Amino acid sequence: MRLPESDIQPPRSARKRWAMDLGESSIEMLIRLCGWSSILFVLMIFFFVFREAFPLIGNSEFSFKEFFTSINWRPTSEIRETYGVLAMIVGTLSVTGLSMLFAVPLGLGAAVFLSEFCTGHVKETLKIVIELLAAIPSVVWGFIGYMVVGPLVVEWTDAAIGVNLLTSSILLALMSVPVIVSVGEDSLKAVPDSFREASVALGANRWETIYKVLFPAAKNGLLAAVLLGVGRAIGETMAVLMATGHSTRIPHSLVDPIRTLTATIASEMGEVSRGSTHYQVLFLIGVLLFAMTFLVNLIADLVVRGIRKNG
């Protein structure tokens, strides 16, 4: 049977179009929902954490001054409970700072090598290995920390104990390098080739091209890479719980044991009774961590805007 094609085409395509429109709009709705849900989740987490910590205002057993200025963390004391987290704030900041000192040059260097110097098989292999590095669970890192890195640190430095600031910084650096590398490489790759060609045409060598052309052009992406690394380091719990020593004190040297905010929450949250002052203070530490990451993001945002305005 022979049917003229033009006779059947319009109704079928109309139905098809209607179905497609429906599919299109429902998918659009779904995607929109996904987008909104992330905002919703953040707000809900905010709400929950704040709600649990809120009763501390007006709690006679607790003073905010002591919280921020004292190093006395004795939540289970039978004499007088004190909740000072100064030592942990210092611990968190020092371990994050030191690990970034290792991770940023290493990560950005690797990103430059991957995107500018490396081709073919080497590049593919390197990328796979770096992704593998990102997939190692943090408990395993913690284990490596106190079984392998710790003894080496004791042997090579003045450290008396293997679980300390330096060991945990090395671990955190290794954990955040893959993040920095992959985001950094993407942002360098996003710089158009015409930039490189123009730079070389003007007589710049490879190093000058990277340093004076690519870095300024990819500044936002590279900053984002570093900040993601910082976020990974601040938020990491399990590895630092195992490798920092978990010791409440202000470190006087690079090889002193320390204690971080996250590890404190992790090790004590299981035991506290709901609604007690100790429980609320642990949530306040959560709020503090929130504020710290928020501050980091805000500063980054301002820096990026500043760069845009000037550039």
Add this chain to the structure above:
Amino acid sequence: MTDVNLIEHHFSTKNSECIFDVRLNPFRVELRSSRRELLRLVSCGFFTSSMLWTTGCAIRNSAITSIRINGSDTMVNLAQGWAERYHRVEPMVEIQVLGAGSGVGIADLADGKCDLATSSRPMKEKEFHAVVEKTKCKPVGYIVGYDAMAMYVHPGNPVKSLSLEQLAEIYGDRPQLTKWSQLTVPNCKVPPKHDEIIPIARQNSSGTYSYFHDTVIGKKRDYRLGTVDANGSKDVVAIVSHTPSAIGYSGMGYKTDAVDWLSLSVKTGGPAFSPTLENARSGKYPITRPLIIYSRGTANIDSPEGKFLHWIYSNEGQELVTQLGYVPVEQQELIQHAFA
């Protein structure tokens, strides 16, 4: 076991205000029946499958009971060992063991998240009342063995014995003893790198942490700041084995070749004893503590928990206590609370 009658008497009498929450494990169905279920489910559709679901439940009800245990990290190997052996004796009972810390176990017992709580210290008054308030029955603690809390040091450490007074000065708030050179015998030089005493403690939900505080440091004094807090009994020993200047406390069962025990005396200069089985049993070793299993109310001998506890006091159950390096008990003992 000589006192079986006595135990049975104790188990079976004054119970019953408390009904145990025996959870059924929903994942355990006999393989053959579940495969058949699946086939029918595919062929007959929803109605049939829902019918089968109910029969499936009936099968499960008569089959496997599970007991959930949480608590002391010191006792986790012990509880695990009992669980495995008891499963061989009673294949229909599955025992799930966690060791999140004595404090966590007791909190879970109050919240109904576990059926039995292991604890390496007696309950505190607050915890006792929390259990009574939330579950409407008094917790009962069965002493299932004793543990000598050992002080571990690196084998290279020249100090071989300490007194409880000295330990309090190492671990207590504003410590007087912070350098090994304050303790060592003359003619023995300590390298400056390893002179500072590194006290290893435990996280504050640990029963070992509380027990050490109450018996060695004393209730009138806090821990010092700056102790290195390990998250498990094994971790303490692992850190000490890598750290020449460290001292740490942990259960006697965690001894390895890479660490040494200190002998302890009550007073400085008094007779010191090492934490061996004999010294712990005779009470010569000064810090020996009971290992306890708490249940909600007296465990009924007919309930799965009661049968399990009864079995723990049998020769087979106590054999494991000895094997793991703890001190076995001769007969059933209950822990007495001053406030109960």
